[in-house]
Amino acid sequence: MDQIRPLAPPFPSRLPAVGTTVFTVMSALAAKHQAINLGQGFPDFPCDRELISHVNAAMLADHNQYPPMTGIADLRQGIAQKIYELYGYQYNPDTEITITAGGTQGIMTTILSCVSPGDEVVIIEPAYDSYRPSVELACGKIVAVPLIAKRDNQGGVCSYLIPWTELANSINAKTRLIIINTPHNPTGMVWKASDLDRLADLVRGTNALLLSDEVYEHMVFDGINHVSIASHPELAARSFLISSFGKTYHVTGWKVGYVAAPEKMMQEFRKVHQFNVFTVNTPMQFGLAEYLKNADHYLGLASFYQAKRDYFSRGLKETGFKLLPAPASYFQCVNYTELNIPQAKMSEADFCFWLTAEIGVAAIPVSAFYAQPVESGVIRFCFAKKEETLSTALKRLQTL
């Protein structure tokens, strides 16, 4: 009980500004208060049984030892073919695609493979919270530029715009990497083909590489098509493309994703990857390779999630929340500052704590996507949930 421990040596943090990720904090709080968890982005419905039976079959067929370091050939081939058919860029599955333990590991490994101390990395805020610490561990320097929120006559956000002038000003001889994220977490903003052309104008003649985080690639709504970096050969030639099976096939807990990049870049990526995770679990890769053969499994995702977005946003319109555009991803952002309650004046984080504990619905403060929290009175709900979950959450939110 009263064991006396010798003192540990001093342990200066490599990430002094970092605590536990907001997604973990909010999920734990939701569990503590038995709240409906619309915070962390993950589905609450089961994945397809067919996918599970492919994995089971792979285990029973004794595919249980290390796979190749880069991932099993069948899965890499399936990914190369999918990217080619959808976006037109031909990656060599042997030398240009690597299976990762989810998108977040792909992001960290990409950054460690190309950012050296003092290199600058441009991110567009709000930004997924893993980008910044990954750059800090590589001793790179973050240059953050803010997304522009365009407002309508009533002052509500009607769309988000890429900050072209600031982006142009942020790129210089020290820029090693620019991170883009389309569809964007948390706003759902998507890059258009003309945006990629404009980005190409900015990076042409520089040494800047790109990391394109496209884990929500199959969740783009209202008839709009996802524009991948792989649809722009000039940019693809200097890009790491990242995606995730967890998001696409409702299996976030399996932690399987991939990175595609031109051979020279992928060689460096693999040098880090092999000593980071070495490989990613074998039976899941076999199961995913089989399941990927049927394109309907990912092509149907946009209409599936659009129906959920529409159901959820219809219900939210009966609350005092102001809805922000939700053109893609499985997130709906709302502004709470016009609710007729004292809590409308709270910070985003405090509002989310209160909403979880007192109203029984967890959300994510968008301020968590900034290094220096920017308070815009906006929180993020995840609508990747069963209709009954959304319906119960809506009943609670409609009291506001």
Ligand code: GLN
């Ligand atoms: N990408 C997910 C989100 O934004 C969560 C990922 C995580 O929890 N690491 O909610």
